[in-house]
Amino acid sequence: MAQTLFxxxxxxxxxxxxxxxxIASLHQRMVLSKNDMLLQEGKTANAYYLVxxxxxxxxxxxxxxxxxxxxxxxENEIANEVSSLFQRLPSVQNIQSVTDAVVxxxxxxxxxxxxxxxxxxxxWGREWMSRQLxxxxxxxxxxxxxxxxxxYLQLIEHRPQIVQQAPLKQIxxxxxxxxxxxxxxxxxxxxx
Amino acid sequence: MAQTLFxxxxxxxxxxxxxxxxIASLHQRMVLSKNDMLLQEGKTANAYYLVxxxxxxxxxxxxxxxxxxxxxxxENEIANEVSSLFQRLPSVQNIQSVTDAVVxxxxxxxxxxxxxxxxxxxxWGREWMSRQLxxxxxxxxxxxxxxxxxxYLQLIEHRPQIVQQAPLKQIxxxxxxxxxxxxxxxxxxxxx
DNA sequence: AGCATTTCTTGACATAGGTTAAGTATCCTT
DNA sequence: AAGGATACTTAACCTATGTCAAGAAATGCT
Numbered sequence: 118m119a120q121t122l123f124x125x126x127x128x129x130x131x132x133x134x135x136x137x138x139x140i141a142s143l144h145q146r147m148v149l150s151k152n153d154m155l156l157q158e159g160k161t162a163n164a165y166y167l168v169x170x171x172x173x174x175x176x177x178x179x180x181x182x183x184x185x186x187x188x189x190x191x192e193n194e195i196a197n198e199v200s201s202l203f204q205r206l207p208s209v210q211n212i213q214s215v216t217d218a219v220v221x222x223x224x225x226x227x228x229x230x231x232x233x234x235x236x237x238x239x240x241w242g243r244e245w246m247s248r249q250l251x252x253x254x255x256x257x258x259x260x261x262x263x264x265x266x267x268x269y270l271q272l273i274e275h276r277p278q279i280v281q282q283a284p285l286k287q288i289x290x291x292x293x294x295x296x297x298x299x300x301x302x303x304x305x306x307x308x309x
Numbered sequence: 310m311a312q313t314l315f316x317x318x319x320x321x322x323x324x325x326x327x328x329x330x331x332i333a334s335l336h337q338r339m340v341l342s343k344n345d346m347l348l349q350e351g352k353t354a355n356a357y358y359l360v361x362x363x364x365x366x367x368x369x370x371x372x373x374x375x376x377x378x379x380x381x382x383x384e385n386e387i388a389n390e391v392s393s394l395f396q397r398l399p400s401v402q403n404i405q406s407v408t409d410a411v412v413x414x415x416x417x418x419x420x421x422x423x424x425x426x427x428x429x430x431x432x433w434g435r436e437w438m439s440r441q442l443x444x445x446x447x448x449x450x451x452x453x454x455x456x457x458x459x460x461y462l463q464l465i466e467h468r469p470q471i472v473q474q475a476p477l478k479q480i481x482x483x484x485x486x487x488x489x490x491x492x493x494x495x496x497x498x499x500x501x
Numbered sequence: 502a503g504c505a506t507t508t509c510t511t512g513a514c515a516t517a518g519g520t521t522a523a524g525t526a527t528c529c530t531t
Numbered sequence: 532a533a534g535g536a537t538a539c540t541t542a543a544c545c546t547a548t549g550t551c552a553a554g555a556a557a558t559g560c561t
Contacts (some may be wrong), residue, residue, distance in 0.1 A: 185449060194338045200443035203435050232435075236425060243395050243424075246438045251392035253445045254379060260452050261485035262371045265518070285539060293453040298518055300540050457548070477509060490548055492510050 124167050129244065131237035140231060142219040152223070155212040155220075156198055159306070161297055162208055164224045165197035170195065171218025172282045175210045176290075186291040189215070191278045198268065199246065215283050265294045266302045311413065314361050318384055321430035321436065329353070332423060332430065336413040346406040348390055354400055356414045357389035364474045367402045368482075378483040381407070383470045386410070391438065407475050426463075457486045458494045492495025 123141045144167065144234040149155075155173070156162050166173070173196045175188040180291035187210065202225055231238045259268060268293055273280050275278040287306065315333045323348050335336035336359065341347075347365070349490045358365070367380040379402065382388040382494055425432045451460060461484060465472050471480065481491040 163358060177450060179450075185450060185453060187446060200439045200446075203439040233428060233431070239425070239431065242435070243438070245441065246435070247392045248396040250438065250442055251444060255451065257445065257449045258369060258377060259450065260449065261377060261482075281468075283538095285536095290453075294366060295540085296539080297520080297521055301518085304540075476507095478507095487549055488509080489550080493548085496510075499524085 118167060120124065122167055122183055122193065122221065126167050126195060127238070127241060129237055129241040131240055133237065136235055138235050139235070140223075143227040143231070147220050147222050149214040149218040149220060151214060151217050152219075153215070154214050155196065156169045156201070156208055156210065158209055159207050160206060162198045162201040162225070164222045165195060165202060165228070166212075166220040166222050168194055168196060169219040169221060171220075172215040172278060173212060173218060173220070174215050174283065174287060176287075176292075177209055177211070177214055184287075184290065186283075186287045187244065187278045189276065189291065191276060195245070198225045199249065215287065260293055265292060265298060266306070268292050269302055270306075310400075311361060314359055314385065314413065318359050318387060318467055319430070319433060321429055321433040321466050322436055323432055325429065328427055328429050331427070332415075334414045334425070335419040339414050340411050341406040341410040341412060342407050343406060344469055345406045345410075347388065347406070348393070348400055348402065350401055350403050353397055353398050354393040355500075356416045357387060357420070358392060358404075360386055360388060361411040361413060363439065364407040364411070364470060365404060365410060366407050366475065366479060366483075367428040368479075373454055376478045377480075381468065381471045381475065381483065383468060387437070391441070393499070394408045407479070452485055457484060457490060458497070460484050461491065462498075 120141070123137055123144070127137060139256045141208070147166075149171065155182075156168060156175070159302040168190050169194055170192060173190040174186050175190070175196075176184045176186045179185050196212055198208050198210050198212060200206065231309070232242060233239075259271070263271070269288075272288070272292070279291075283291075285299055292299065294302075312333070315329055315336070319329060319332055329344045337480075338490070339358075341363065347358060350369070353422045360382050362384060364384075365382040366378050367382070368378045371377050388404055390400050390402050390404060392398065393402070424434060425431075451463070455463070461480075464480070464484070471483075475483075477491055481488040484491065486494075
């Protein structure tokens with residue numbers, strides 16, 4: 118049931134059941150097919166999404182036009198292109214469903230109203246962004262300190278949904294390696 | 310004069326001169342010597358710092374105990390270990406002056422009061438965090454898509470203060486390469 | 502000023518991961 | 532079910548960067 122999704126994702130010490138109801142009432146359920154686009158580069162984000170079911174990814178294009186997957190959003194996580202949504206700027210990122218999916222959408226204007234009228238969601242929002250920043254920094258650090266195969270092993274361990282549902286090419290670009298290299302790493306993991 | 314520092318760093322459409330005065334009055338000037346620690350890993354951050362003069366860095370320790378510089382904070386930028394300060398958690402990062410420096414400190418409690426009483430700083434804060442997130446993501450992407458020498462060239466071009474003031478070893482770990490490799494890259498840049 | 506420490510450079514060698522290209526398997530579409 | 536596109540694997544070869552070790556240069560300390 119979706120109620121538990123909101124409870125899980127909007128959890129914060131200051132959050133009351135009434136706050137949660139008000140927040141939830143502003144979300145709208147959406148059913149996505151595989152490869153549906155939720156945001157395209159060049160456009161300004163107008164909403165963010167709670168992922169109930171399925172897998173979502175963020176990607177950018179590099180100088181040669183190749184897609185680089187920059188984030189995977191799993192079930193019970195939030196897909197939000199913060200710098201476009203909150204700075205009202207055109208996005209460099211794309212957001213796309215990797216699988217069929219069910220998400221709950223909230224519009225910028227509705228969130229904005231909550232943010233300035235409800236202390237709990239303000240604190241929640243700042244904490245959520247802090248966690249995002251932390252995770253993004255951790256990922257940078259791991260790109261520096263861990264080998265490609267270590268990074269793949271960590272992914273298997275900590276975010277198995279990705280390994281199970283995303284195509285190899287997307288996982289490879291997310292790990293910062295060529296797809297042939299990931300294929301080789303998989304092979305070596307089996308034989309050794 | 311420090312007034313321009315606050316104007317520059319706290320700029321936002323909603324920010325009034327009175328807001329700015331109130332904010333500025335809560336900052337305290339600090340003079341730092343080279344290598345002073347502003348935050349140590351394991352402790353919880355209780356303030357953030359506007360950098361007026363000098364260079365600051367963030368670093369973590371990897372599994373072998375080596376220091377990895379994760380961020381440089383130049384003049385007219387803000388040194389804030391967000392995930393410790395706003396989640397009230399022990400920091401994994403250290404903050405240290407690279408050179409002698411002058412910074413303006415604001416305590417968490419004072420900021421917290423502003424954040425819940427002043428719309429402009431709320432909006433400013435969210436935008437600042439959005440920009441941080443964007444920059445951190447861009448850095449991740451560049452670690453994937455650019456070679457080490459490209460990353461070094463970009464650093465020279467976009468953040469010359471770092472190249473001029475930080476020791477090679479810190480720059481190398483920031484770029485994700487061995488210090489001997491950076492030395493070689495420098496040499497090749499001169500001869501070619 | 503002189504010694505110790507740290508920082509930086511250089512070179513020989515090793516290796517993870519990139520590139521290219523070909524083959525196989527899987528998935529869609531009609 | 533057939534045909535074409537896409538996804539994945541494999542292999543040969545290449546290159547950027549890592550590792551280690553030694554020396555030179557710069558810096559800091561007493």
